[in-house]
Amino acid sequence: MPIHKIVSSxxxxxxxxxxxxxxxxxxxxxxxxxxxxxxxxxxxxxKPWESLVLKSxxxxxxxxxxxxxxxxKGVKSGMTxxxxxxxxxxxKRVTNDYYRPLTKCIADFDNKPVSLQASMISLAYNYGxxxxxATNAARLASVGKFRESCEAATSINRxxxxxxxxxxxxxxxxxxxxxxxxELCVSGLPA
Numbered sequence: 001m002p003i004h005k006i007v008s009s010x011x012x013x014x015x016x017x018x019x020x021x022x023x024x025x026x027x028x029x030x031x032x033x034x035x036x037x038x039x040x041x042x043x044x045x046x047k048p049w050e051s052l053v054l055k056s057x058x059x060x061x062x063x064x065x066x067x068x069x070x071x072x073k074g075v076k077s078g079m080t081x082x083x084x085x086x087x088x089x090x091x092k093r094v095t096n097d098y099y100r101p102l103t104k105c106i107a108d109f110d111n112k113p114v115s116l117q118a119s120m121i122s123l124a125y126n127y128g129x130x131x132x133x134a135t136n137a138a139r140l141a142s143v144g145k146f147r148e149s150c151e152a153a154t155s156i157n158r159x160x161x162x163x164x165x166x167x168x169x170x171x172x173x174x175x176x177x178x179x180x181x182x183e184l185c186v187s188g189l190p191a
Contacts (some may be wrong), residue, residue: 002154002182004172012179012187015044016069016115030091036111037117038099042090045122046070048081048178049170055080058070061159068123098124105133115188116146119181126170150185 019040030039050070056079059066066076068086071093081089098121103109109117121140124132132138135156140149157167175182 002151002172003019003157003168006151006154006172006182006186008187008189009173009179012044012105015179015184016040016188018065019043020114034091034095035099037114037121038091038095040113040114040118041099041125044179045118045184046090046094046125047124047180052083052086053082054086059143061152061164084170094121094125096128101129101133103137105142106138109141112141113146113188113190115185116141116149118187119150119153122136122181123156123171127156138162147186150182150189153185154182 016138019036023037047069052069053067056065056075056077058064058077059072061072062072064072065077065079066072067075067079067083068111069090071086071089073093099117102117102124106112106120109120120132120137123135123137135152135154137149137156140146140152154168155169157163157171159167168177169175170180172180172181173183
C-alpha cells in the first residue's frame, strides 16, 4: 500500500504527451527502434532520480560501486566516463537488461499503457529485472489491473531493511523537481 495518496498530475501527463507526440525518436541520442516507454522511463524517471556521476563512487545502501546514472555492472573504484558514454550505456542497458526482460515476464507488456511500462522499467532499473518480475505489481499488470499495479510497486521502498524516504518519493508522488513512478504510472491510464 502506498504511504501517500497516488494521483495523476499535469507534469506527468505533459511528460507522457511529449514522448508520445515525438513518436519513435530517430537519430541523435535515441536509436530509431527505441520504444517510447524506454524514452519516458530514461528521461523522466531514471535520469532525474539517479543523477549523473562521472567518477565511480560507493553506494552505501547497495554496498557496491556505481557510476553514470546508477550503473553497477563491472564498475570499480577509480573509474571515469564521459557524459556521452554514460548516455549510450544507459540507453543500451535499459533497453536490453530491463525493458526486454519485462516483455517476457509481463503478459503483453508492449500493449500496456506506456506510463505503466515506463514506471515498471524504472522500477526494474532500480530494483532489478528478475526481482521486479516476481513482484505483485508485475502480476497485476499482467492481468490488466493497471491502477493496482501502479500502487503495488510503491511497497518497494526499502534499502538495508529500512524504509528510505527517497525511495518512498521515487515510488510514489516524487518531489518538487522529480516525477514519481506511481504518479507517472496513473497519469497515463485510461479513464
